[in-house]
Amino acid sequence: MTRIKADYHSHTTYSDGKGSVLDNVRAARKKGIMTIAISDHGWGHGFFGLKKEKKDQYFRDIEEARRIFPDMEILKALECNILGEDGALDLSEEEMKEFDLILCGYHFGSRPRGPRDLLFHAMNGLNKHTGLFKKAVIKRNTQALLGAMDHPIDVLTHPGDKGQVDIVPIARKAAEKGIILEINERHNYLDTAQLNQIKDMDLRFIVSSDAHYPDAIGEVEKAYAKVLASGLDLNKIDNLREAQ
Template identity: 35%
Template sequence: MEKNKYKLIGDYHTHTIYSRNGHGKGTIRENVEEAIKKGLEEIYITDHGPGHFLFGIKRKKLPEIRRTIDALNEEYNGKIKIYLGVEANVVDYNGKYDLRNEDLKYFDVVNLGYHSGVVLKNLKSYFIYHILNSLGRFNKKLEKYCIEKNTDAIIKIIEEKDITIITHPGDKVKVDIKRLAKVCKENNTLLEINNHHPHLSVDEIKEAIPSGVNFSLGSDAHKPEKVGIVDQAIKRVEKAGLDINRIKNLKEVK
């Protein structure tokens, strides 16, 4: 990757101390100031959804976080735009996530992904996620079944809810990238190329390209100094031959 060949417009996946138990290391202000330092125009604050029993955001903190971001948007008006988001979790193979309707008034954007450490809503979902997906590594037929179920669940949420970005698709459990990409295209949902995790991989990006879906880059920063760092993601973009114009938060420097 040539230095300064690209400009990251915004970082659409960052965590703060509101991702509990030390999972996120910095304050919202620290992430924002790091983003300004690196010349970003936008930043999403996307702490883990409340369904993650270790790292999930506490619902009672949402008003406080909203006030903090509103105040910082006033303070840094003209320098950067700050969005309150969340990295919601799939919690049910019937197509449910860990947000309530009353939560949504606080968020500007909703990202969605699969995560271990999430409290699944029923025994069937627990069995598919934890047991069958693990066993599927040793049985192709079972793996195919799991991929179908994993994909069905996340697609149902996309079709029923307003989802901005699917985070690191294929990272925690395998999904049908081609089918997921098609549905994301139809619903104006972005597929993330995550810098912290190896997904989307080069091969997965290539699988998604024919659908016409658009993409985003995310640092998945858990420390302020990692905000805006997407060099590994860009390497995968280049290897896959993805048109930069299809990445919503990246532009080529002329």
């Protein structure tokens, strides 16, 4: 048994995951996880986003998995990309309506719309490796995530990973908009220090595997350790099993 009853973040071969939709669903079922989101990277990812022309096939695979496992809840999801400091996304609001769940995160691989986005990526890359531009980077990334939350997204994935942020205003806006913050198994952020800053806010969280291969579905030990270290109230996390 894993700690979670629902895994809202998993990737398949439609982006950079190693398993098929059915492989992920089977792995979840085996672990007693009855709700799983198939949430490949959005098409604005330059290297391995879901290809727009494959979207219908993606949905058909999910519908097929629903037929095979009628007792499970299998969500059509997407982890869309924040493209730049204005918080623009690679998915229109019209396109979002086709999905059950919209995750949203910042990734270095998102295709720049122009020199501003390129500079945004470059500064984050440089900051990550050298620590330079810390203040400017935090300001821009925070602005980007705040802007992203003006769109009808459900979950902000790994806030602060790939680019440092000021988590307090982000959490405040998430609370206001009913957007869930993710505690991710594969990425360091949210980390314990961030959780400590925001744990008393009236805010919802999920812990998720961000599995890129089927065996990793439901594995959230590192994420859970961050929760315990911060003392975050477990009742604020939407997808844990009852008894921990």
